[in-house]
Amino acid sequence: MRGIWLTCFVALSFFVVSCATLPENVNRPESFAYTDTANTTFGKDVTVKAAAHQGKSGFHLLGNGLDAFVARAVLAHYAERSIDVQYYLYHGDLVGRLFTDQLLKAADRGVRVRLLVDDMDLAGRDLGAVVMDSHPNIQVRIFNPFSRKTGRLTQFVTRMGSVTRRMHNKSYTVDNQVAILGGRNIGNEYFDADPDLAFADLDVMAIGPVVQQVSTAFDLYWNNELAYLATVLRGKPPTEEEVERLRGQLDDYVAQQVDSAYLQALRNSNLAKKIRDERVSYDWGDGDVVYDQPEKILQATDNTETHLAPQMSPYFNNVQDELIIFSPYFVPGKKGTAFLVGLVERGIRVRILTNSLASTDVGLVHSGYAKYRKALLRGGVELYEMNKKLTREQRKEKKGPGGSSKASLHAKSFVFDRQQVFIGSLNLDPRAVVHNTEIGVVIESPKIGEDMAMVFEKVVQESAFRLELVKNANGSEGIRWHGRVDGGEKTFTVDPYTSFWRRFGIGFMGLLPIESQL
16 A cells, blocks of 8 residues: 555656646847947946046945836936846836836837846736737846746745745846846835835946946846746747737826826936936946856855855955945854854944844744844844834835835845945845845945945934843843834834734744755
């Protein structure tokens, strides 16, 4: 009997794995970023601006959600040769549709658009992808796709170590002259358009030599074997009726948004006017684009030759006075905790801002972080956690149409001695460092370093809890959360705004041997 059950199990497993196979990724032509774009409008503007900053790159921070949308949309509107788009998540919501509309309009003018999206967010959306791809000037590729022959949940088990590793990169490049890197995906919550959630996020718009580095990274992913043609995955192209229907639906939707805050900002915001009038101010300095190689997803996790992390190690190891970390998902592990405490022992001030249990959108990751809080605090590391509740004044400051009531950190940035600043997609957790692929830029700029330090100060004073390690009456250690609530100072003895069962569940998950997957 046992032999019969074993035979059935093996047969079933073979059937499930067989169903999860992918089609052959054939007829996938290579293409590369255009290099002859100096005569485009953006190319001429960059040439003039860069003349006084020989060999340096220019950087403009995008902290406001509306500005981040406007920058992408206006760049698309004035693109002349090419747009390269690479994102982990690409929602079909307000921001996603408005962004898609800008890409289509650029393609209608003859601009080549290459759209590379990770497959994590695309379940049931193959028709939209192939309709986009049917445009003669748009190519759509899906990175590390799930099989379309069986359910995704099943594949998380049968293809563990494959589909569980994702392309988390976020980059946007126009005419190979202007690029945007940072923490934002394409979706409402990243651009202040979600009424329930406001991500505090950060991008940087760059010109100069770093843009070619971004394009080089994009081409590596675009031409990689894991980048599947959208039509290959679906198995057939869309019909003319499907193309007309979906394009018509998008046109109608966009027409209804003519008075939305986003299209108004596209027409009238200060940043939109500055981009159109070539008056954007940039801070100039050396830039180093760092990224994982796409092969990282195919290789053993202990093979670090293709990893971004070793490229960042010198910046962390050479810090002398102060390290500031913005990391929404922060799981330092034993080695990371020892390293950060070691910095403090050398006299370096280490300050970290991450999400609280109430503000995080991924509780499982918080369970991996929470068990290191006491060790970090005991070692002198300064910890701050986001206060999920925005005040009325803060909601007004967000300027988004949704007036979101919950705040959550999503920016990923590291500030080294206020001289060098990393901005990108990298969180300090095992999933980002070991499993997924990431990209970012290290900027050599005391001006931006000071600006980011000031942002940190403002956030931790107005929108975060300061954690303190205390001795309880029974001699045990406890944590206190100090922050501003309703205009006054308040101290919590447990994770703010959480229930007993929420804390119990997170504590239980922290006991599970899953840290390497967080």
